[in-house]
Amino acid sequence: MGTALVYHEDMTATRLLWDDPECEIERPERLTAALDRLRQRGLEQRCLRLSAREASKEELGLVHSPEYVSLVRKTQVLGEEELQALSRQFDAIYFHPSTFHCARLAAGAGLQLVDAVLTGTVQNGLALVRPPGHHSQRAAANGFCVFNNVAIAAAHAKQKHGLHRILIVDWDVHHGQGIQYLFEDDPSVLYFSWHRYEHGRFWPFLRESDADAVGRGQGLGFTVNLPWNQVGMGNADYMAAFLHLLLPLAFEFDPELVLVSAGFDSVIGDPEGQMQATPECFAHLTQLLQVLAGGRVCAMLEGGYHLESLAESVCMTVQTLLGDPAPPLSGPMVPCQSALESIQSARAAQAPYWKSLQLQDATPVPTSPSTHSPEGRPPPLLPGGPMCKAAAPAPAPAPSSFLDQPCLCPAPSVRTTVALTAPDTTLVLPPDVIQQEGSALREETEAWARPHKSLAREEALTALGKLLYLLDGMLDGQVNSGIAATPASAAAATLDVAIQRGLSHGAQRLLCVALGQLDRPPDLAHDGRTLWLNIGGKEAAALSMFHVSTPLPVMTGGFLSCILGLVLPLAYGFQPDLVLVALGPGHGLQGPHAALLSAMLRGLAGGRVLALLEERTSRL
């Protein structure tokens, strides 16, 4: 349905007029660098471009006092001396004669974006704005922020669109205390922020940035703070924060809209954040958020001061909003000890308010390094929760040859292919999904089928031919992901062939997620090239490093906690370059479950996910 990009060139006008080492990093080039890169990549052209408008006095009044708004309005006519004197009344703030105009455009851009998404004009979007907003308060400018763009957008979504549940994800490296103050007693806005904290020794030096600040009154449990007590947090730490803290709460909250305070000072290279996460990480974070609120995600720029990293991260975010697959994440997917401690203390602080944390917190997440893991670090992404006791120490990612390969981007021309035994003319498919006509050569199909009795029937052979053709398209990069149907009686054998074919045709590491009663193919090698995860099988077991099985997790918080706590951590740690999802007999899952699993696995293997369904299921 499309992605909006909201911008106005006038927002490059405000700038620092005097010497101030703290404020000089918030420069006009931040916007031009991001926009130029979006153009170079052809991403801007793929968006619906909206020209930002100014927010009205009433709209600003949704979160700011009238006195404060008039104070900022008056800066338009002040001289440099007076501007500097007024700026000194606030912490880390500069005013410029154009500040009022720019800040009204920044707030207005957020309003336009929310309107475009909530009226169904677009699915999602990004507002490229400055000045940023998340530090600004009812009657105070703070931390380069004048009007609180995201908070105004949230208040507007409630007031004008009647929304009842809005999730704000603040991935800027600073604590958006302004947003926290504005909604701390409001249960209709769930505010999540991670931030550099260093036990209170980092700006803005607030006690209320710690994990035990959880909101007040009706809003208890609707403020979620994740303080980072060390610099250098990387991809594994950010992913763990999403999988083990934010997403369980977000799913339970079930937002109607996701707003992102999209600051990119949390990326590698930024002088403020001093963190290590790479720009690709923001593609994965965005993709994880897209499974919420029917994909209604509105991102608004906050911080981000390293122009190169900022531009790259903005591209990753927009590319993902547009639906492109996320580039694989680099580095060992193992969170550091300090990150685990922060996540655990935030979970403990939130546990009284959230069911999704209560069951799992019976078993604390591992806090001491495991001797089984490489580098003496704990297992990837802290698989936690009762059923994970059965899980093996995580598979050590093999030295990654595929990371050296040219990356799987740009996206293949066809995003998703559906291969049915007989093309179904009644099936209504989205525009980026096509039905496959082709099939592998008959002789080749027969050769692959020969060892399997259940593949002898004509029906099974036809399905196999289609599957092989689809798999080749994915491995050659013509097709990104696919759905293939197979007769129920041939499901296990077809999966076996798909695994062998994937491994012999270019996949270095193959992840197979089998749902229901599907036995692991008997001749599957334990050489670390295949990770077999069985959900809903008979028993819980870690039969080897590369063979993990869990029953349908009804008792342990359900299917979702199994995906977040077990499947995705193991999958991200394994770094597959091909993913097979197979729905076997008796998987007992609802359609939305399988769709959710597939959507969340899209972050793996550059989106090369092939789902195998029983013929009947595929017609639903």
Ligand code: X5A
């Ligand atoms: C929006 C933002 C940071 C202010 C830092 C002041 N503000 N030292 O990133």
Ligand code: ZN
């Ligand atoms: Zn920031």
